[in-house]
Amino acid sequence: MATIPLYDSTIGVSNHALLTLLDLLEKAKAHPEAATLAETRLYPDMLPFSTQILIVSNFAKKMVERLAGREVEVWEDNEKTLDELVARVNKTLDLLKTVKRVDLDAATGKTQTIKMGPLDSAEATTSQYVLGYALPNLFFHLSIAYGILRMKGLELGKANYLRHFLSDFFQAPAEK
Known part of the structure; x- marks a missing residue:
């Protein structure tokens, strides 16, 4: 049976998602309504753009904490401007750079306790946590x-969303 390395499916995917967010934030900063975009909601009872960014960051951070077995400092989640959100995404990318493949080896086969919003906590295997909770939320x-x-x-298309996820396929050939 083939397996997908835990590092690739967590840290690698999180990196791609965060780089996508950086691209989206840069485009947002150039928009005429940039000053108000952070508080924009898709629908009145949904969380604003700024919170969507923070949640992606927090899921990446939580994967580091849970799977690498690290305690990461508490981040305040108080970023409100596009520039603050860019800084937050960069801070998360910097955190992910500190994780090595070997850091995740011990997580395989373990269980994770996850709190799912207002629901009770649940126990999940590492693969259940990653595939059924962390990545879908991210x-x-x-x-x-x-x-x-x-x-x-904003003029965005599917390529803007997938660009970083597909980057491994389209790397420039090595020079001879």
């Missing part, structure tokens, strides 16, 4: 952030 909030910007008229 992609959901990344997609909502993308959707908010599209709703506000």
